[in-house]
Amino acid sequence: MKFSAKLLWKIITLLFFAGNVLLLILIIISGTTQHYPVNRFYWVEADTNGIPNASSLTRWTFWGACGEVNDKTVCGENLSPAYPISPVDNFKTKENVPKRFISERDAFYYLSRFAFCFFWIALAFVGISFILFIFSWFSRYLLQVVFILMAFGCLFNVCAVIFQTAVTAMAKSSFHGDDRHAKIGASLMGIAWASAVVSIFEFVSLTTWFASSKLREYYQGDSLTEKHHNNFFHRESEPLNVPEPMMSPDAYSPNPNTNMVNDSNGPVTNPNGINNNEAVGSPNLPIVQEQITTPLPAVVPAEESRHKGINFFTIRRSHKPNPDDVSV
Template identity: 65%
Template sequence: MAKFSTRLFIKLVTLLFFAGNVLLLILTIISGTTQHYPVNRFYWIEADTDGIPNASSLTRWTFWGACDNINDRTVCSDNLAAAYPISPVDNFHTETNVPHKFVSNRDAFYYLSRFSFCFYWIALAFIGVSFILYILSWCSEVILQVIFILMAFGCVFNVCAVILQTAATAMAKRAFKDGDRKATIGAALMGIGWASVVVSIWEFVALAVWFTSDKIRDHYRNNPQSLSEKRHNNFFHRDTEPLDMQGQPVMDAYSPAPPNVASNTATMVNPGAYTAAEGANTSLPIVQEPLTVPAPAAAPPPETNAHRGINFFHIRRTQKQNPDDVSV
């Protein structure tokens, strides 16, 4: 029950963040399109443009173009356009009294602003579609992979749009400062932009965790033996020895004889390797040699010389040998 509640809580928070991200992107895009509060307070930068031809004393650059500041209200004319750059040279069609950096670095201001405009629209498209599909995913998790891919692209374009716009705004403020003109960055619109970045990153991470956990759960649901096999197939696990039909371990050519098997005669394990006969000291290690070592020479025939002492080892050469012929 606790696991289900945690999962539901994460879903609700992610849904709330999706809605917030879409709202933040919409507020950014509509800046400069209306004179009503609070949208009329949204602008990228406000600068002193007094003395520049075709410009007012104070100009605010919004998402759609340059607007006038009249009584702390953003009043935009009819010359608004898409991908409007923060570039007084292009905005007022003159270089007179324009700070020098806007003239020397005109391409940088122009392309940073225009690419940021495009990336904002692409991010809104991906994140908006992801938001709609995320609501439908509560009924069916089949489209979760599609949402994850769409949100990945949306997050990338959202971050790139805000970074490019921030770079253009910061460069514009420095250019006005170097031209002995006052300039102020719009904290409200810039804060909205970076808030959308934080929210989009959260959404992407939440979807990645959700998507990965579902894949792992489906894998173990379809393969119930995988979890137990994963526990046993590790470095410290030792496989059990195979058994023959009688339940005894199967021995290969190099396997030592089991300790519970008693032999009253010498048994050949492999060519060139022999075990000790009954009556020998069982604490001695059994000498084994690889198959490539040639067999030792045949033992000499038993002698009846009593002065040779007692031989504790004997070898059965053939089945026809008299068992009473034991060397002494």
């Protein structure tokens, strides 16, 4: 069931990608051909009768201003990239041009040109995302690249539609303000907004997948860590076996039964914990014992003993204790 739901999500997202690319292509080819239905696509249609160098009815498409014949868009040879919806710039005159096109000329000019550029950028990002999304079915990391590309594609697509809608609505209002007929091309404007909605859906879908995958990795991280703790590369730490202190073979070892003398006047005890003064019976009776001072053997560090073949820290004695060291 989980596999089927994931496969269904991939197929639906793939169809939306293909639809978004197709809608953007339809926007871009408007005004470039006389064939149906592309010859019915335009942003705004207005009455330009009386304006020099303009036909009686003008339709602004993606590539420029075209005439209208029998409800068909007929474009001439004056098409160019980033063609603005601005009669002042289109027809090179201010005569009989609505006043708003003159007073707000920069707004019409730059909104149109930015919309033109943003549509191309959106098509580039969405098109690359569409191609990579097909290969991302075999690579999870490639799907992350698609998510990043689609984020930019959605941004530019929505901004292009907003800019184009704004300049189209302003142009219609300007012609109406001069008592001229004007209407917005429902077909092309509907295609533009459909592409924006589809791109938003794609971005939300990829965002949902990206967030769910990150959450799944986060919640599975602890269990995966515990699972790999005991594998070949993650062994549990064990206490090191530290070797016993090394002593010289000719070092003198005192007899464990020999009584030790305390330098102070306190009680004298042997290694078995018995008070020698009490064993003798007289606490004031001096006891003569040997006090042998034997230096402690040097302890070889564990790390150095493992890495060095020769032990330089072993202390050897070349002479036996002197009998003169006996104290009374």
